[in-house]
Amino acid sequence: MTAVSDFFTFVAERWSILSFLAYQHVSLVVQTLLLATVLAIVVGVLASRTSWGVNVAQAFSAIGLTVPSYALLGLLVGIVSIGVLPSVIALVFFGFLPILRNVVVGLNGVDPALIESARGMGMSRLSTLVRLELPLAWPVIMTGVRVSAQMLMGIAAIAAYALGPGLGGYIFSGISRMGGANATNAIVAGTIGILILAVILDVALNLLTRFTTSKGISRV
Amino acid sequence: MSETTSKAGERILLEHITKRYPGQSTPAVDDITIEFPAGEIIMLVGPSGCGKTTTMKMINRLIEPSSGRILIGDEDVTDANPDELRRRIGYVIQGAGLFPHFTVGDNIALVPRMLKWDKQRIVDRVDELLDLVGLDPEEYRDRYPRELSGGQQQRVGVARALAADPPVLLMDEPFGAVDPITRQRLQDELLRLQEELHKTIVFVTHDFDEAVKLGDRIAILQTGSQVVQYDTPEQILANPADEFVEGFVGRGAALKQLTLTRVRDIELHEAAVAHVGDDAHEAVAGAKAIDREHVIVLDKNERPLRWMSLRELARPGALENVRRDAELEVVSLGSTLNDALDEMLTSSHGVVVVTGRRNTYQGVVRVETVMEAMQGIQSAAAEAATMEEPVGDPQP
Secondary structure: OHHHHHHHHHHHHOHHHHHHHHHHHHHHHHHHHHHHHHHHHHHHHHHOOOHHHHHHHHHHHHHHOOOOHHHHHHHHHHHHOOOHHHHHHHHHHHHHHHHHHHHHHHHHOOOHHHHHHHHHOOOOHHHHHHHHHHHHHHHHHHHHHHHHHHHHHHHHHHHHHHOOOOOHHHHHHHHHOOOOOOHHHHHHHHHHHHHHHHHHHHHHHHHHHHHHOOOOOOOO | OOOOOOOOOOOEEEEEEEEOOOOOOOOOEEEEEEEEOOOOEEEEEOOOOOOHHHHHHHHOOOOOOOEEEEEEOOEEOOOOOHHHHHOOEEEEEOOOOOOOOOOHHHHHOHHHHHOOOOHHHHHHHHHHHHHHOOOOHHHHOOOOHHHOOHHHHHHHHHHHHHOOOOOEEEEEOOOOOOOHHHHHHHHHHHHHHHHHHOOEEEEEEOOHHHHHHHOOEEEEEEOOOEEEEEEOHHHHHHOOOOHHHHHHHOOOHHHHHHHHOEHHHOOOEOOEEEEOOOOHHHHHHHHHHOOOOEEEEEOOOOOEEEEEEHHHHHOOOOOOOOOOOOOOOEEEOOOEHHHHHHHHHHOOOOEEEEEOHHHOEEEEEEHHHHHHHHHHHHHHHHHHHHOOOOOOOOOO
8 A cells, every 4th residue: 555655646747847848748649640640641551552552552461560670679779870860760660550550451342433533524644543442441540540559559668778758768767767756656657658658648549530530420 | 373384305316425444445335326216215235344334424515425426405505504405415324323411302302493483483493303203292392312212212302303303314223222112113113104205215224124115216235335236015915126136135024015905905804793782593503694603793993802612602791791812913004014914923813904094993814815815916016027117016
């Protein structure tokens, strides 16, 4: 019991720094997620135009996800030095992969008869993509975005290795002071903070998906 | 309301159209020249892979012809901007192809919006079209396609194709995915619409019976989109050009001609008639006078209730309380002779009752009448063939 109340005192005393780190963490994840989504949609749209493009995109997504985030960060630090930049690059890279796969799967899942009917009514290629294909693939794409968001929450913590912003720094400092005063408290506070943020972001993305998906195709 | 006058059809002319796919030795469509007259329904029929769909899709250039010319009206559209061309051509596919994320109203408004009509005109047009295809605008305008039955979706598909009032309509096996009863209803509706609209409709089907029912003209195609025969349904049934057509027409060509004639086109017979509450003895006497064994009993509003034999009528108070026979075989004036024959064969009387507006009694059709009509059609077709008329007038 003392450990628990001890932990709450720890958090209360460091509330302002913890909330600032939490804000940084979310901000990093949301911004890189946005960038990854835009990139994945552009690349996914281009890839889905040919069948080999679809295969390459899916293979790339699958293989890319096997790269350990720690290794990639280490590599990036060697190239672009430490700080925010390697964290951003790593997060965009990992966030990009699940979304790319879902963009390709989502666009592929659009009934070809619908596309033909759109073209047959005189809709241009671009307008068919924007008004028919992307809206129909949207729920699938958003599922990819939610998967990426969860993953990036965790990877952003590891980005602290490259001195990136966020709650990861707190966990790392706790680990390096293992056995010392408040070391466990720091690790637990960072971890729980990330868990809470992950849940909040997921709920927010879920609501966003609902509001941006037509009632004609959403699951009731 | 916007103006209700609609643009009538324009003729379509394909001149030496060929479609070759790279890597294939034989062309999918090999040098077809054919004219589709304005305001008619032209059915393209043939086995799968014969190139009928390819031929149709070259009209709106969903498939670009390798060579040849396409004219709509007097305008050469072979090199027109395909998107602009397609906005002037209605297009209906199997399963309707409605956008699932758009409401029914938004689906119908698609082409008018592309053509930048003003808002009020589009709103009026959507309601007008829903009315036209028999769907209540208030109820259906804001629904999503998945909330409609297959038949209703297909109706919306037709409404969407007609939205910008195009002179030409292309239909690619539109009724292939619905159940037989709904299909028959949709076919009847298309014929009713066409009576009002007089569009040029090119309709692809593999169902020869559908072609006979809907077509003013049928083009029977063979591999490579070779036109084997291009004629009215009457002519094709009576004088198939060769064995291929004969095989395609299938057995029972004579029976199929029955779908060409409506009940209202033949002479109906009088049956012995009695009304509820009449004197049964008089009814029996009346029937005997014209030599009938059965009497058809009508209610106050002239609607047929059931057949009664003379023996049943002999019972006291036989005409006091007559219950409706739910199984009574009835056809309407608009039914085909084929439908009438069908009903007759399931009836035990060898006749079928015909009703008109509000289901009022009109007369009966007998098997003999159907036979006579069939012989009439055949001899007329044979006469027309000996006169060597290239193409007869379309069926009224």
